[in-house]
Amino acid sequence: MSRPILATIDLPSLRHNLARVRVLAGQARVFAVVKADAYGHGLRRILPALMPADGLALLDLTDAEYARGAGYGGRILLLEGAFDAEDCRVAARLGLDVVVHCDEQLAALDALPGGAQVGVFLKLNSGMNRLGFREAEFRRARERLDGHRAVRSLTLMTHFAGADESLGVDAQRERFARAAEGFSGPVSLANSAALIAYPDTRGAWVRPGIVLYGATPFADRSAASLGVQPVMTLSSRVIAVQCVEAGGHVGYGQTFTARQAMRVGVVACGYADGYPRHAPTGTPVIVDGIRTRTVGRVSMDMITVDLTPCPAAGVGTTVELWGARLPVDEVARPAGTVGYELLCALAPRVPVAVSDVADCASGAG
Numbered sequence: 444m445s446r447p448i449l450a451t452i453d454l455p456s457l458r459h460n461l462a463r464v465r466v467l468a469g470q471a472r473v474f475a476v477v478k479a480d481a482y483g484h485g486l487r488r489i490l491p492a493l494m495p496a497d498g499l500a501l502l503d504l505t506d507a508e509y510a511r512g513a514g515y516g517g518r519i520l521l522l523e524g525a526f527d528a529e530d531c532r533v534a535a536r537l538g539l540d541v542v543v544h545c546d547e548q549l550a551a552l553d554a555l556p557g558g559a560q561v562g563v564f565l566k567l568n569s570g571m572n573r574l575g576f577r578e579a580e581f582r583r584a585r586e587r588l589d590g591h592r593a594v595r596s597l598t599l600m601t602h603f604a605g606a607d608e609s610l611g612v613d614a615q616r617e618r619f620a621r622a623a624e625g626f627s628g629p630v631s632l633a634n635s636a637a638l639i640a641y642p643d644t645r646g647a648w649v650r651p652g653i654v655l656y657g658a659t660p661f662a663d664r665s666a667a668s669l670g671v672q673p674v675m676t677l678s679s680r681v682i683a684v685q686c687v688e689a690g691g692h693v694g695y696g697q698t699f700t701a702r703q704a705m706r707v708g709v710v711a712c713g714y715a716d717g718y719p720r721h722a723p724t725g726t727p728v729i730v731d732g733i734r735t736r737t738v739g740r741v742s743m744d745m746i747t748v749d750l751t752p753c754p755a756a757g758v759g760t761t762v763e764l765w766g767a768r769l770p771v772d773e774v775a776r777p778a779g780t781v782g783y784e785l786l787c788a789l790a791p792r793v794p795v796a797v798s799d800v801a802d803c804a805s806g807a808g
């Protein structure tokens with residue numbers, strides 16, 4: 444038997460979330476954001492469920508090439524644009540859309556051979572100070588791209604720094620409106636958080652990522668309250684049980700001390716699997732279908748869990764680290780991070796199973 448850890452990718456949930464996003468998007472078209480190997484879910488595994496999306500947004504040409512090879516005919520947007528002139532030529536050959544956020548990328552468009560074209564998403568730095576032209580340069584770039592022989596279509600875009608928090612989007616939205624004055628073509632502003640919290644920012648194209656995977660971009664609104672379902676479930680089993688006496692310690696650094704005698708389960712999942720090492724004692728975990736907590740430090744290959752509420756649990760008992768019954772966001776929060784990071788950090792050593800209704804021989808799906 445192999446080590447019992449397993450990540451299961453539930454395609455019906457992904458389809459459900461895409462349908463939910465479509466409702467939220469209204470008239471806007473949907474770029475399914477699949478960067479970081481589809482937020483750790485594996486682009487190759489999930490593409491079948493995303494075929495109905497109007498577009499895919501990603502970073503790597505190789506992923507774009509894969510999607511085209513798999514028959515994906517929708518728009519494909521390179522979110523960081525082309526990294527050099529050669530990339531730009533490949534993007535044209537594959538029929539891609541590219542973000543253009545700097546002068547070097549404008550020059551790469553000028554250098555495209557005659558007949559080669561890309562769709563351009565011209566990016567305004569509206570205040571995040573990450574990618575994009577500042578207002579004055581943005582206007583100049585707009586003029587330069589207007590009617591450019593290498594530009595198949597022009598969309599104006601920006602990205603919000605804080606649609607997920609109390610920051611709001613007002614200042615950025617105003618800057619964008621100013622910079623887009625006189626432009627009647629398509630615009631794209633909204634990530635998951637803006638799509639939900641500021642539906643008037645939807646524009647022609649929305650760019651949701653995290654909600655497609657069934658996690659939340661908000662600190663104070665659960666994924667379930669947004670109507671989406673977890674796509675990834677990380678599960679494992681108890682591989683040992685320790686009866687710890689009162690006053691006994693658990694794990695590296697002896698950071699946990701048992702106040703009374705207790706059973707502790709050792710679970711085959713550690714930080715080398717992608718479980719956050721900073722998850723403190725008390726991080727929720729589901730053992731034998733019962734919600735309990737971690738105790739002591741996360742180690743490379745194992746975590747230790749409190750079996751007090753699960754008296755029937757023993758070696759072999761199933762454990763859910765996050766997923767269908769335990770939102771990844773509830774594990775991320777005590778660890779001082781976000782669901783995004785846990786999903787993306789699923790380690791290559793974890794085997795992955797794809798679950799789809801078509802696979803359910805029992806017909807129960």
Ligand SMILES: *Cc1c(COP(=O)(O)O)cnc(C)c1O
Nearest residue numbers: 476602634635650651652653660
């Ligand atoms: C990652 C990303 C998104 C998706 O963000 P979510 O918070 O996952 O919805 C949208 N737009 C851009 C430019 C991004 O980099």
